[in-house]
Amino acid sequence: MKRLIESGLMFGNLVEVSAPALVERYNRALEMLTGKRTALPDFHIDISGYSPEIGDELGDDLYLNPNGCNRQFILLTTAQKSAPLLNVKFSTARTILRRFIEENEAQLFALTARDAVAGELQNSVYEVSTPARLFDIRRVTVEADTLGGTVKDAARLAERIERFRTEPDGWRDDVLIAQMIGLAKKTGDVTRSPVSLAHMSFEQGNFWTSHFGGLYIFRDTQVPGVIAVGDKAALGELPVAPVLGLSERNAIADWLDRNGLVEPIVRARGADAAAILRQKMDFVLVEAAEKLQVDLGAMTRRDLHQLARQLGPALPEEFKGLAALLRWVEGGGDWPRITSAHPAYFYTLRARNHADRDLVNMALAELAPMDVRQLFICHKALFYRLYSGWSEAKRGYVVDFLSREYQVDKAGARAALFGPEPGMDEAERPAPRASRDLVTLVGPWGAVRRNAP
Structure with a gap:
């Protein structure tokens, strides 16, 4: 694979992480998500924050994607939006991550200037032990926040500001005012510089997955169907027909x-x-x-x-x-x-x-x-x-x-x-x-x- 790497045809456009501050931010995010840290002084990450060097160090290429189902991510910079996604388990994952970054780019730029943003592509399925479980995946929701919880704190502050403005005795509520001051120290003035990330959900109707030898699942076509790369007989009963072998x-x-x-x-x-x-x-x-x-x-x-x-x-x-x-x-x-x-x-x-x-x-x-x-x-x-x-x-x-x-x-x-x-x-x-x-x-x-x- 050396020739591919040298030509930029493999691991191309990965984002280099070498500044000590960014390495430490990554480690804090990694520890929060997985309980692990890296000893590497520099490495490269894809759009989700996955690093092939760290995967090799930990002996786990799915350290950010347990069970290959709900992909976690670490954002250090909005430049990750142009990076590839490695170890793909679902064909929709990179598109979802890229759209999330692009539609929240200004906010993410401000947030990642001070902290890493970590999150997960969540769906209602937490394991895919059988092929039929794949058909329970209908919607993927992006959940994300900084390591310090800035987005969550900003939402709490905005709610308290609204109470202060609308409740008749809000200006005399010492507890409410103290809470606002404490949150503002973490988030800044959210009235002038709002801190929020758009709540984004994506329908996952038709997709490819590498699970079970590779499956192309089409549920939202006029005639639904599945194309199985591996042995279709081993898939068992599926809720969609026809199931076609390659x-x-x-x-x-x-x-x-x-x-x-x-x-x-x-x-x-x-x-x-x-x-x-x-x-x-x-x-x-x-x-x-x-x-x-x-x-x-x-x-x-x-x-x-x-x-x-x-x-x-x-x-x-x-x-x-x-x-x-x-x-x-x-x-x-x-x-x-x-x-x-x-x-x-x-x-x-x-x-x-x-x-x-x-x-x-x-x-x-x-x-x-x-x-x-x-x-x-x-x-x-x-x-x-x-x-x-x-x-x-x-x-x-x-x-x-x-x-x-x-x-x-x-x-x-x-x-x-x-x-x-x-x-x-x-x-x-x-x-x-x-x-x-x-x-x-x-x-x-x-x-x-x-x-x-």
């Missing part, structure tokens, strides 16, 4: 289509379909070279094209399907029929622009893992796991490509591949497609089973 490609394709969750890349608005398809073909060739132990030299596009000519009929089916689709896009080939049973099928799709776009693209990355760019962007945990088993040649190619083509313009690359970010005013759930024109009915690869004629 190998059930036809059933997954039909379910995605009925919910209107995906669209063909060749029909995606604003997408350079030809460029995207060519790059996917290159990734497939790199995978083929890995399996055949073929020397690709410098692994340039010219080398890859040479390999394609050498393989001839032995080219992977994924490559052949994408090549046929590319010929159609460029106007030089017949309309290809790539059904959901074809190995190239999920490489030809991307999520529609809806609230669960990133979740669907994450599932597509798992269904089309040779596309290493989408895998890195959408499912880093799986990318790192697969990376550890690649040859040095493939590792070098992938790191060089991502450093050259993705790191320099992350936002631009994401927009080119997946379209613009869904707007806040858009519908929360994707609607089934209303258009029933010929291409929508059959797609450029033939029809997925549909109920309508």
